[in-house]
Amino acid sequence: MQSTIPPTETGREALRLFKENRGPLAMLLALILFPFFVALLDGQGPTAVLNNEIGNARFLQGLLIEIFILAIYALSYDLILGITGLLSFGHAMFFAVGAYLTGIAFKSFGWGVGPTLAAVIVAGIVQALLFGLVLPRVKGITFALVTLGFASVFEIIVKSNEMVAYTGADVGLQGVVVPAAWLNTSNERFRLYLIVLFFTFFVYLVYRRFVDSPTGRVCIATRENEGRAQMLGYNTFYFKLTALILSSITAAMAGFFHTVHQPIVSPAVAGLGWTVAALLMILMGGIGTLSGALVGAAIFRLLQFYLERWFGGNATFLIGLVYVLLVMFVPYGVVGTWQARRLDIQRGRERLLRLLHLRP
Amino acid sequence: MADDIILETRNLRREFGALVAVNNVSVRVKAGSFHSIIGPNGAGKTTFFNLLSGTLKPTAGQVFFKGKEITHLPVHRAVHLGIGRSFQITNLFPNLTVMENIRLACQAMGRDNFRLFRSHRAFRQYEERAWEIMGKVGLQDKALMLARALPHGDQRKLELGMILAPDPQLLLLDEPTAGMASEQVPELIALIREIQTSGKKTIILVEHNMNVVMRVSDTITVMHYGEVLAEGTPAEISANETVQKAYLGALYE
Numbered sequence: 136m137q138s139t140i141p142p143t144e145t146g147r148e149a150l151r152l153f154k155e156n157r158g159p160l161a162m163l164l165a166l167i168l169f170p171f172f173v174a175l176l177d178g179q180g181p182t183a184v185l186n187n188e189i190g191n192a193r194f195l196q197g198l199l200i201e202i203f204i205l206a207i208y209a210l211s212y213d214l215i216l217g218i219t220g221l222l223s224f225g226h227a228m229f230f231a232v233g234a235y236l237t238g239i240a241f242k243s244f245g246w247g248v249g250p251t252l253a254a255v256i257v258a259g260i261v262q263a264l265l266f267g268l269v270l271p272r273v274k275g276i277t278f279a280l281v282t283l284g285f286a287s288v289f290e291i292i293v294k295s296n297e298m299v300a301y302t303g304a305d306v307g308l309q310g311v312v313v314p315a316a317w318l319n320t321s322n323e324r325f326r327l328y329l330i331v332l333f334f335t336f337f338v339y340l341v342y343r344r345f346v347d348s349p350t351g352r353v354c355i356a357t358r359e360n361e362g363r364a365q366m367l368g369y370n371t372f373y374f375k376l377t378a379l380i381l382s383s384i385t386a387a388m389a390g391f392f393h394t395v396h397q398p399i400v401s402p403a404v405a406g407l408g409w410t411v412a413a414l415l416m417i418l419m420g421g422i423g424t425l426s427g428a429l430v431g432a433a434i435f436r437l438l439q440f441y442l443e444r445w446f447g448g449n450a451t452f453l454i455g456l457v458y459v460l461l462v463m464f465v466p467y468g469v470v471g472t473w474q475a476r477r478l479d480i481q482r483g484r485e486r487l488l489r490l491l492h493l494r495p
Numbered sequence: 496m497a498d499d500i501i502l503e504t505r506n507l508r509r510e511f512g513a514l515v516a517v518n519n520v521s522v523r524v525k526a527g528s529f530h531s532i533i534g535p536n537g538a539g540k541t542t543f544f545n546l547l548s549g550t551l552k553p554t555a556g557q558v559f560f561k562g563k564e565i566t567h568l569p570v571h572r573a574v575h576l577g578i579g580r581s582f583q584i585t586n587l588f589p590n591l592t593v594m595e596n597i598r599l600a601c602q603a604m605g606r607d608n609f610r611l612f613r614s615h616r617a618f619r620q621y622e623e624r625a626w627e628i629m630g631k632v633g634l635q636d637k638a639l640m641l642a643r644a645l646p647h648g649d650q651r652k653l654e655l656g657m658i659l660a661p662d663p664q665l666l667l668l669d670e671p672t673a674g675m676a677s678e679q680v681p682e683l684i685a686l687i688r689e690i691q692t693s694g695k696k697t698i699i700l701v702e703h704n705m706n707v708v709m710r711v712s713d714t715i716t717v718m719h720y721g722e723v724l725a726e727g728t729p730a731e732i733s734a735n736e737t738v739q740k741a742y743l744g745a746l747y748e
């Protein structure tokens with residue numbers, strides 16, 4: 136029996152939203168409290184977090200900010216590859232455009248945060264439209280190669296000596312100063328931590344909504360069987376373009392936060408390696424699951440961090456080894472495998488109940 | 496063109512390299528009729544369907560639907576004009592549920608395809624319509640099964656359900672009974688006839704089972720090596736000597 140029925144439609148809707156997102160909300164709360172918890176363990180008072188005191192709490196916030204940024208980036212790749220089935224080898228460009236644009240706007244043009252953000256979003260839309268130009272003409276691996284072509288051109292431009300005044304060429308963009316004291320990662324670590332954390336969850340929830348929307352369902356259908364989706368009457372081009380635009384804006388935003396958090400932009404983020412990083416993250420986490428992108432980003436960064444700390448120069452080899460093992464033994468990624476297992480467990484339980492005549 | 500002709504092809508031709516899979520095919524299909532296409536494997540029946548539905552572009556010739564030329568229509572437009580097409584080889588969304596397969600077919604006909612941030616569950620009309628279709632093809636009790644987990648016969652029913660969803664005027668059915676257990680065939684054929692008569696629809700059926708074709712068709716077109724060998728009522732076709740020699744004979748000998 137239900138005792139507390141919310142009186143209004145809005146109340147019911149809010150309750151439903153809350154119930155649907157209980158997991159993510161609990162996670163969000165845990166992550167908000169996490170720095171305080173670390174500070175307490177370290178014998179610092181909880182005010183240490185608010186006062187930006189040096190210590191583990193501050194350091195781990197920095198590491199988590201990096202993970203959140205990677206998670207946003209990985210989510211954006213999962214949307215086009217895992218959900219829509221578009222294989223792009225040029226995804227790094229989506230991120231790098233945001234990162235470089237932010238750096239150049241701050242450093243060379245002296246723009247504030249607002250105009251820079253607006254420019255990043257516009258650039259995100261424009262580059263998605265650029266990719267969209269070839270979308271109706273090339274499919275599958277050809278699309279991957281064409282997008283790699285686009286990204287390579289961008290990488291060459293970024294690294295070229297003609298652009299050295301803006302991009303720093305091979306060395307990368309250095310000495311970017313964020314023109315807003317409230318967003319400074321050194322002085323306002325906890326605030327930036329909260330901003331990036333909230334943004335990550337915002338993107339995640341928006342993506343979940345999108346995947347469940349009429350548009351998102353058609354993206355999934357396109358991934359499953361594009362020819363059939365067309366035959367049902369969908370012009371799949373527009374659905375793929377929608378996913379690309381959403382993904383591109385998201386990745387560019389990740390690039391924006393990247394520059395804000397560590398004011399050095401290396402040309403490595405424009406290279407194929409950075410696209411492969413996105414691929415690895417969603418493979419490890421579970422492709423097409425969205426939450427896998429979050430898990431994958433955490434695994435990716437923590438592996439890199441701890442293996443480098445413990446093994447120094449040998450870390451690269453070990454990281455590679457772990458990737459191979461993960462892909463071999465957890466083929467659907469952490470989240471994907473867990474979901475498949477959970478289904479098995481549920482089925483087994485139902486079968487048992489039926490055997491025991493507890494269920495019809 | 497007469498008003499009661501719903502579909503017409505003029506000298507339709509399709510080559511694959513040196514092979515002429517469809518050769519100067521001119522066919523007229525009466526609205527509301529049950530029109531069957533028969534012919535041995537490789538006769539070009541599936542290719543002909545691909546040309547009608549826009550999946551393939553013809554090398555030459557034209558296609559008209561209700562008097563309007565649709566030869567170069569993009570694939571995704573056909574269904575909006577009222578043409579539904581099923582496939583010889585099962586062509587579904589294998590990892591989606593039966594419900595979702597049909598619901599997607601229903602959603603395509605509405606105006607909510609670009610509602611980006613509302614749950615698809617909020618658009619009940621598509622689910623209700625899908626439920627109704629599932630009732631028609633007898634899949635309601637399997638609504639939440641994944642399409643790939645269905646027995647083959649049910650996959651054929653799902654295929655039919657997906658093209659019924661938009662309520663097309665013309666149904667192109669490419670061997671809908673292919674691979675079905677023979678005892679399931681009459682049920683599906685009865686369903687197809689039911690759909691035709693109750694909905695005043697036109698059916699173009701490719702079918703191998705000669706008994707079925709002779710029983711249900713108003714008109715039969717016989718294809719052979721990409722060409723139309725003969726056309727007529729079932730009685731005319733079974734009396735036609737060329738057909739006897741080229742095709743029926745081979746089957747009944």
Ligand SMILES: Nc1ncnc2c1ncn2[C@@H]1O[C@H](COP(=O)(O)OP(=O)(O)O)[C@@H](O)[C@H]1O
Nearest residue numbers: 511514516534535536537538539540541542543
């Ligand atoms: N995409 C294709 N590429 C090359 N040849 C094809 C293609 N599709 C069909 N064919 C050839 O065209 C001929 C007609 O095939 P099809 O239309 O499938 O015949 P049917 O459906 O009557 O059995 C066959 O010889 C087949 O091999």
Ligand SMILES: [Mg+2]
Nearest residue numbers: 540541542583
């Ligand atoms: Mg065929």
